Amino acid sequence: MIYLLDRGKDVLNAQLDRIQGLGRSTLAALSRLGRANVFLIDVLVGLTGMLIRPGLLIKQLFSVGVQTLVIIVVAGLFVGMVMALQAYYALVDFGAEDSVSVMVVLSLLRELGPVITALLFAGRAGSALTAEIGLMKATEQLSGMEMMAVNPIERVVAPRFLAGVISMPLLAAIFSAVGVLGGYLVAVELLGLDAGAFWSQAQSKVELFEDLGNGMIKSLVFGFVVSWIAVFEGYDCIPTSEGLGQATTRTVVYGSLAILVLDFVLTALMFSK
Amino acid sequence: MNTRTLELLVGLFVAAGLAALFMLAMSVSNLASFGGDDGYVIKARFDNIGGLKVRSPVAASGVRIGRVSDISYDLEGFEALVTMSIDPQYNVFPIDSSASILTSGLLGEQYIGLEPGAEEEFLVAGSEIDITQSALVLEEIIGQFIYSKADEE
Numbered sequence: 001m002i003y004l005l006d007r008g009k010d011v012l013n014a015q016l017d018r019i020q021g022l023g024r025s026t027l028a029a030l031s032r033l034g035r036a037n038v039f040l041i042d043v044l045v046g047l048t049g050m051l052i053r054p055g056l057l058i059k060q061l062f063s064v065g066v067q068t069l070v071i072i073v074v075a076g077l078f079v080g081m082v083m084a085l086q087a088y089y090a091l092v093d094f095g096a097e098d099s100v101s102v103m104v105v106l107s108l109l110r111e112l113g114p115v116i117t118a119l120l121f122a123g124r125a126g127s128a129l130t131a132e133i134g135l136m137k138a139t140e141q142l143s144g145m146e147m148m149a150v151n152p153i154e155r156v157v158a159p160r161f162l163a164g165v166i167s168m169p170l171l172a173a174i175f176s177a178v179g180v181l182g183g184y185l186v187a188v189e190l191l192g193l194d195a196g197a198f199w200s201q202a203q204s205k206v207e208l209f210e211d212l213g214n215g216m217i218k219s220l221v222f223g224f225v226v227s228w229i230a231v232f233e234g235y236d237c238i239p240t241s242e243g244l245g246q247a248t249t250r251t252v253v254y255g256s257l258a259i260l261v262l263d264f265v266l267t268a269l270m271f272s273k
Numbered sequence: 274m275n276t277r278t279l280e281l282l283v284g285l286f287v288a289a290g291l292a293a294l295f296m297l298a299m300s301v302s303n304l305a306s307f308g309g310d311d312g313y314v315i316k317a318r319f320d321n322i323g324g325l326k327v328r329s330p331v332a333a334s335g336v337r338i339g340r341v342s343d344i345s346y347d348l349e350g351f352e353a354l355v356t357m358s359i360d361p362q363y364n365v366f367p368i369d370s371s372a373s374i375l376t377s378g379l380l381g382e383q384y385i386g387l388e389p390g391a392e393e394e395f396l397v398a399g400s401e402i403d404i405t406q407s408a409l410v411l412e413e414i415i416g417q418f419i420y421s422k423a424d425e426e
Contacts, residue, residue: 059279065287109297170294173290177292203328
């Protein structure tokens with residue numbers, strides 16, 4: 001009898017542990033979200049430090065922006081070329097192959113430019129940011145700075161964050177421009193469409209603010225969010241080699257998901273009338 | 274890498290980004306004209322130009338020989354005044370050539386088709402084509418068709 005009672009107690013305790021675990025992880029996730037927001041405010045305040053030392057920003061613009069340029073240009077070229085081919089095969093059945101340029105330019109400016117650039121940016125620059133800041137934390141360089149009364153957020157995090165926010169729209173613009181040129185190469189040089197029709201059709205259908213402007217706003221938002229996630233994951237990582245690896249993975253995963261979800265929200269806001 | 278090269282590369286990057294933005298803005302607004310327009314200019318008046326646009330092709334027998342360079346509305350004759358720039362090597366079109374607005378394919382872009390006439394004189398810069406045919410407006414054709422059907426019965 002007593003044996004049975006003990007057994008029942010054990011089962012009950014195991015269930016309670018499980019529920020406790022669920023609550024613990026929910027609370028941990030919520031407090032992490034709160035930390036991320038407090039951290040963002042610290043970073044935004046820390047941006048003022050850049051006024052005194054603009055050299056820090058230049059250095060980060062190089063590693064975040066310039067070094068991402070090659071992958072962006074190559075990807076943009078091929079995305080534009082594929083878009084033109086696909087649009088051609090779809091439209092040629094209706095004798096509307098002159099509209100290839102409209103399809104290529106609109107999809108590049110509105111969606112593919114900002115989104116693919118942001119995804120590549122999260123993979124190429126975001127992961128590097130996390131790893132860099134995380135390693136500084138793991139090797140106690142950040143606490144060393146604090147010892148010397150140097151604010152690590154102002155000195156290390158803010159320049160990287162701002163460089164990401166500045167680089168993203170520029171990279172997206174380059175991606176779209178190269179993509180349009182790639183589309184032009186395929187449509188005009190390869191498939192033999194009329195060059196004048198290519199540009200005039202695009203010009204008649206694409207709006208400066210409606211399409212180009214909204215695309216740039218999108219890429220600015222993506223740049224902000226991806227850079228935020230990247231620097232926070234680095235700053236908040238568990239300072240071991242394993243924790244650093246997890247943080248880098250989280251940057252890419254959370255960054256990419258955030259981009260795709262935000263893209264839907266922004267598209268719904270911008271292009272619904 | 275020293276600071277100077279670093280600054281230079283970052284400057285190049287920012288300049289490339291702005292140039293890309295500028296190029297996109299140009300390719301969507303009508304400010305840029307790609308390729309040199311060194312042809313001669315002729316004019317034609319149409320009752321209705323349909324969906325013709327600036328930079329639409331001008332073709333003879335389906336071969337592109339020039340582009341529409343300007344479209345305006347003439348308040349004297351209440352007609353559309355279309356200015357075309359024809360490539361310089363096609364400079365022997367007779368003065369009584371006719372221009373009509375055609376559509377490439379069912380949903381395609383509209384262009385101007387030039388049909389050569391028989392006169393000895395040639396079109397030169399500034400001349401005007403007298404014989405023109407307006408764009409076919411689908412609604413009008415369907416309207417006429419229904420009207421003639423009703424007449425038959």
